[in-house]
Amino acid sequence: MNAKRIFGLILMLGLLVSFGAGCAKKTADSMPAGATKVEISDKDTDWQKPAAPESRSLTEDEIRAQQREQAQRELGNMIFFAFDSFELTPESRDVLTSKADTLKKYALFNIVIEGHCDERGTSEYNLALGERRAKASQQFLNQLGIADSRMTIVSYGKERPLDPGKGESAWSKNRRDEFKIQN
Numbered sequence: 001m002n003a004k005r006i007f008g009l010i011l012m013l014g015l016l017v018s019f020g021a022g023c024a025k026k027t028a029d030s031m032p033a034g035a036t037k038v039e040i041s042d043k044d045t046d047w048q049k050p051a052a053p054e055s056r057s058l059t060e061d062e063i064r065a066q067q068r069e070q071a072q073r074e075l076g077n078m079i080f081f082a083f084d085s086f087e088l089t090p091e092s093r094d095v096l097t098s099k100a101d102t103l104k105k106y107a108l109f110n111i112v113i114e115g116h117c118d119e120r121g122t123s124e125y126n127l128a129l130g131e132r133r134a135k136a137s138q139q140f141l142n143q144l145g146i147a148d149s150r151m152t153i154v155s156y157g158k159e160r161p162l163d164p165g166k167g168e169s170a171w172s173k174n175r176r177d178e179f180k181i182q183n
Helices: 001-022 060-075 088-104 124-142 168-174
Strands: 111-116 151-157 176-182
Touching: 060 088, 060 176, 088 124, 111 124, 124 151, 124 176
Parallel strands: 111 151
Antiparallel strands: 111 176
């Protein structure tokens, strides 16, 4: 019985030694000839970094919203008028020509032309003058190939001043047409 016990212990000890030897780490000396050792630091491991969000394509509504914003930026320049006048200046005609090009480029969009006046005069008079200013811009854009059906005019008269101040400096800013995307 003693011999069996000793034999079992020797067998167990042999198995432990063989398992222990199988798990030993290899050293640089155990590399095959001609092999190159490469060290990798934590900063080189891409698997630890979060993945970049996948790029997605824009929906039609998002594309249209971006185009609308761009068209509104391009239409953003106002045109200004002399006191008690709805006559387009050469500078106004240049701005309107640029607006016509924008409207041709963005043919899906319609615009509202808003006519504004300074505070001098009655509300009724300024509403009529603001309408004539908006119509002058509409007619010029129409001559440049923009259909009347794409333009709506509205007059705010003196009700929406750009500059609420008094004097010619403020008044000259308020005698204007503004152009806004409608749809």
